[in-house]
Amino acid sequence: MAEDVAMTELDKQIVRALQGEFPLVAEPYKALADSIGISEELFLERIRVLEAEHKIRKMGAVLRHREVGFASNVLVAWQVEPPERLDEVAAKMAKSPSVSHCYDRNTAPDWPYNLYTMVHGHSREECEAIVERLSEETGVTKRAMLYSQKEWKKTSMRYFTD
Numbered sequence: 001m002a003e004d005v006a007m008t009e010l011d012k013q014i015v016r017a018l019q020g021e022f023p024l025v026a027e028p029y030k031a032l033a034d035s036i037g038i039s040e041e042l043f044l045e046r047i048r049v050l051e052a053e054h055k056i057r058k059m060g061a062v063l064r065h066r067e068v069g070f071a072s073n074v075l076v077a078w079q080v081e082p083p084e085r086l087d088e089v090a091a092k093m094a095k096s097p098s099v100s101h102c103y104d105r106n107t108a109p110d111w112p113y114n115l116y117t118m119v120h121g122h123s124r125e126e127c128e129a130i131v132e133r134l135s136e137e138t139g140v141t142k143r144a145m146l147y148s149q150k151e152w153k154k155t156s157m158r159y160f161t162d
Contacts, residue, residue: 007055010038012160014046018059019158070120072147074127076134077105077113079142086115089138093117098130113144 007015013036023031033043050056080089086104093115094102101118117134121127124147135141 007160010036011046011050011055014043014050015056016160017043018047018056066151069122071122072124072127073118073120074124074131074148075146076117076119076131077111077144077146078115078117078140079112080115080140081142083114089140090115092138093134096130096134099134112142115140 014032017032017036022028025031027040029043030040033040036043047056078089078093080086090102090104093099094117096119098119098121099117100120101116104115105113107114119127119130119134121130127147128145131143131145135143
């Protein structure tokens with residue numbers, strides 16, 4: 001476990017810069033570093049340190065799926081049995097380009113599902129075909145499909161804001 005050291009003001013500035021719009025330029029990290037008045041080298045070094053200290057876990061893009069043509073999405077709750085297969089099944093499902101999220105969850109007496117995937121498609125029929133293919137590839141047949149009715153929020157967590 002990394003030593004618990006408080007975030008410096010510079011590190012907070014870097015995190016704030018990283019959680020904004022990513023510049024679509026040839027040298028995006030240089031542009032981000034310039035925006036807070038430091039060198040690209042220092043910016044990248046601090047990111048490496050924050051990762052090593054487990055203060056930054058991941059960086060990734062947020063796809064606004066409806067704006068790029070994916071009109072349908074479904075949260076699929078899977079019942080993976082035996083539970084020891086969970087890692088193997090999750091690894092296969094996570095490789096699908098149609099799956100944006102894949103994570104395990106605890107079960108409950110009236111809810112036996114232990115793996116969740118978010119599947120995106122251009123139509124409900126396409127989503128159902130993707131889910132059927134995932135089922136065939138993994139041998140997991142017990143599932144509940146929960147289609148989105150309305151999107152309430154499409155933002156990521158924001159840290160060190162005013």
